Structure formats: C-alpha cells, structure tokens
Amino acid sequence: MFKCAGILLCAALAFFLAGCATAPDAPEQPISSPPANSGNPSLNWSVPGTGSKPAVKLNPPAILHTNLSSPVLPPPAPVLTWTSLKRWAAGQNIGAPRLLTTTPLTTYAVSSVNGTMILAIGSHEATWNGTGFNLGFEPELIDGEICLHGLDLAKNLEPLLGGPPLAFGTNRVIVIDPGHGGLNSGTHSVLDGRFEKEFTLDWALRIRPLLETNGWTVYLTRTNDLELSLSNRVALAELHHAGLFLSLHFNSAAPDRNQAGFETYCLTPSGMPSTLTRGYADLWAERFPNNRFDAQNFQLAVRVQRALLHATGAEDRGVRRARFMGVLQGQNRPAILIEAGYLSNPAEAEQIESAAHRQKLAEAVAAALRHRGDEKSDN
Numbered sequence: 057m058f059k060c061a062g063i064l065l066c067a068a069l070a071f072f073l074a075g076c077a078t079a080p081d082a083p084e085q086p087i088s089s090p091p092a093n094s095g096n097p098s099l100n101w102s103v104p105g106t107g108s109k110p111a112v113k114l115n116p117p118a119i120l121h122t123n124l125s126s127p128v129l130p131p132p133a134p135v136l137t138w139t140s141l142k143r144w145a146a147g148q149n150i151g152a153p154r155l156l157t158t159t160p161l162t163t164y165a166v167s168s169v170n171g172t173m174i175l176a177i178g179s180h181e182a183t184w185n186g187t188g189f190n191l192g193f194e195p196e197l198i199d200g201e202i203c204l205h206g207l208d209l210a211k212n213l214e215p216l217l218g219g220p221p222l223a224f225g226t227n228r229v230i231v232i233d234p235g236h237g238g239l240n241s242g243t244h245s246v247l248d249g250r251f252e253k254e255f256t257l258d259w260a261l262r263i264r265p266l267l268e269t270n271g272w273t274v275y276l277t278r279t280n281d282l283e284l285s286l287s288n289r290v291a292l293a294e295l296h297h298a299g300l301f302l303s304l305h306f307n308s309a310a311p312d313r314n315q316a317g318f319e320t321y322c323l324t325p326s327g328m329p330s331t332l333t334r335g336y337a338d339l340w341a342e343r344f345p346n347n348r349f350d351a352q353n354f355q356l357a358v359r360v361q362r363a364l365l366h367a368t369g370a371e372d373r374g375v376r377r378a379r380f381m382g383v384l385q386g387q388n389r390p391a392i393l394i395e396a397g398y399l400s401n402p403a404e405a406e407q408i409e410s411a412a413h414r415q416k417l418a419e420a421v422a423a424a425l426r427h428r429g430d431e432k433s434d435n
C-alpha cells in the first residue's frame with residue numbers, strides 16, 4: 057500500500073548492498089499492512105487542528121568514504137514477559153492504572169508527572185498525551201489485571217512515564233536529511249507530478265535557520281538535487297559527530313487518494329515486532345547500533361510527531377517502529393524518520409505544495425527541539 061517509493065527503493069538497496077549511489081528501478085516489494093484501527097474511541101489518534109527562503113550554505117561531499125565503526129553492543133538484558141501494569145507502576149512510584157471504560161475495549165490510563173498514557177486490552181494502539189504510538193505487544197488481561205509485555209514496559213512506557221525527560225545531547229549538532237535526491241525522486245504529487253525530493257529539500261532548508269537561531273549547529277545531507285546513498289547520509293552524521301538525525305519524507309498510498317496523516321518512525325527495539333515491515337524479514341532478535349538509543353529515539357519521535365500534529369491539525373497515524381530503514385539502522389545517535397503527509401492525497405498534496413505549509417512544518421520541528429527536555433509533559 058505504501059509507496060514512499062524512494063524510501064522503499066533506497067532502503068531496499070541499502071539493506072542489501074550496504075549503500076548505493078543510484079536507485080534504479082527495483083522490483084516492487086510485498087507490502088505488509090499496518091495494524092487495523094481497533095475502533096476504540098479512547099484510542100482515536102485524530103487530533104483536532106490547531107517565510108522566508110533561506111540561503112543555501114553548504115554542500116556535503118558527494119561521496120563520503122567513512123568507515124562507520126560498529127560499536128560492540130552489550131548483550132540485551134533479560135526481559136520479563138508479562139507484568140502487571142499496577143505492579144510496574146508501583147515500582148516506578150507513579151499512580152496505579154485507572155480503568156476508563158470496558159467498551160468497546162477495556163481501556164486503562166496510567167499517569168505520571170510527565171503525562172498520561174492510555175492503553176487497551178487486545179490493542180497495539182496507545183496514546184501518550186493524545187499522540188498515538190504502537191505497542192509491540194497487545195496488553196492482556198490476566199487475573200483481572202492489565203498486564204504488559206516487559207519490552208513494552210522498558211521501551212515504551214518507561215521512556216515516557218518514568219524515564220528522565222528527553223535531552224538532546226551536549227553538542228547540539230544535528231543532521232537534517234531531506235529524503236531522496238537526484239534520480240531518486242521519491243514519490244510524486246497526485247496533483248501535478250512534482251517530486252517528493254523537491255519538497256523534502258525545501259522543508260530542510262526552512263528548518264536550518266530556525267534551529268541555528270536556537271543554538272543548533274545544523275548540517276544537511278544535501279542542499280541541492282544531489283543523489284546520495286543512505287549509507288552516506290549516515291556517514292555524514294558520523295563525520296560531524298551529530299547528536300541527532302532527522303530524515304524528512306512525504307508519503308504515498310497511490311492509487312489510494314484517501315489515505316492521509318503523519319507518521320514518525322524510529323528503529324524497532326530488539327525483540328519487538330515492527331509496526332511496518334514493507335515485506336522485509338522482520339527479525340526480532342536483530343540489533344543495530346541505533347538500538348543503543350531506543351529510549352531517546354522514541355522520546356524524540358513522540359515529541360516531533362506531537363509538534364507536527366499541533367501545528368497542522370493533520371491526522372495522527374502514530375509513532376511507529378520499523379527495522380528495515382537503512383538510514384536509521386547504523387546511526388550512533390538518536391534518529392527518526394518523518395512522513396509528513398501523503399502526496400497521493402489531493403488535499404495533503406495541495407498543502408505540501410504550499411510554501412506556507414512547509415514553513416509551518418519547519419517551525420513545528422524547530423519547536424519540538426527548542427527545549428532541552430527539562431520541561432514537563434511536553435514530550
């Protein structure tokens with residue numbers, strides 16, 4: 057269904073060839089469907105709605121021959137599978153879960169000073185302060201209590217409810233990656249055929265001065281219509297010792313013209329099934345360098361997704377996990393990939409083609425990164 061063609065093509069090639077400079081036509085990959093909406097109204101992710109052209113400054117080298125070091129990852133900690141949410145919350149010194157409703161799904165809320173999470177028995181879908189995300193495993197009712205898989209507690213609940221607030225690292229160096237470029241055009245607008253690569257670049261160029269004003273040192277993986285492999289995009293972040301990495305994309309579900317909304321991806325934690333596989337083998341046990349940042353990846357993704365939804369009123373398709381995206385796998389820093397609407401949807405394509413809208417997207421990203429994370433309930 058999804059045809060963010062460039063991601064698909066380049067991810068496919070990078071996955072198998074460990075980096076490519078060109079993206080020739082690749083065979084269509086089988087697509088796995090995202091989980092269907094449970095229909096639980098309390099888990100409805102739809103959030104009600106709430107420039108100037110910067111100069112091009114810097115071109116990255118066309119080809120970077122950087123050998124990415126692969127840090128030795130410590131062995132994963134043993135994970136308890138099913139644990140009572142009440143018992144976990146007590147261990148975190150936060151309030152016990154509260155039953156909200158039993159129809160259509162038995163739904164609970166659990167809160168800390170950071171915010172409120174809503175979860176339902178038998179549903180992967182959950183919300184954090186109103187922003188959707190996907191659990192790895194559906195909560196179960198065991199002996200009358202809501203129980204969660206240990207990986208969800210460690211990788212989803214703890215970073216938001218119990219963990220320290222998101223900090224952006226000490227160096228405040230960020231790499232912004234406008235998706236696609238050159239022959240790798242990405243998807244195209246259903247309205248007039250304009251390419252995704254053009255809009256991602258413009259979005260990135262608008263983000264840069266906003267972040268620089270806020271004290272960030274910003275590098276773009278490309279500042280013109282340059283073709284760049286996924287591995288070189290990661291290498292650029294390595295070269296500049298970036299503390300964060302954001303990859304910018306727009307989506308497509310062509311020929312479906314109705315699908316709409318924003319998604320933000322981060323790497324799937326080891327041991328957990330992915331939200332999206334696009335037909336690739338989703339080997340749960342796989343670990344990548346970026347898995348060291350599971351908590352920060354997720355905090356960052358939730359924060360950015362939330363800011364984008366607030367700025368645009370777009371439909372919330374949730375924070376999702378994927379394992380196949382080459383631009384996320386090899387990162388030695390928190391890294392996310394944003395899909396900010398569907399170029400296959402006429403209404404969203406019209407917005408994406410609007411410079412004012414892209415400025416709004418840029419300001420939302422800048423707003424999400426404005427604080428060091430020491431404020432409450434904003435992630």
Ligand SMILES: [Zn+2]
Pocket residue numbers: 060061062063235236242243252304305306
């Ligand atoms: Zn894309």
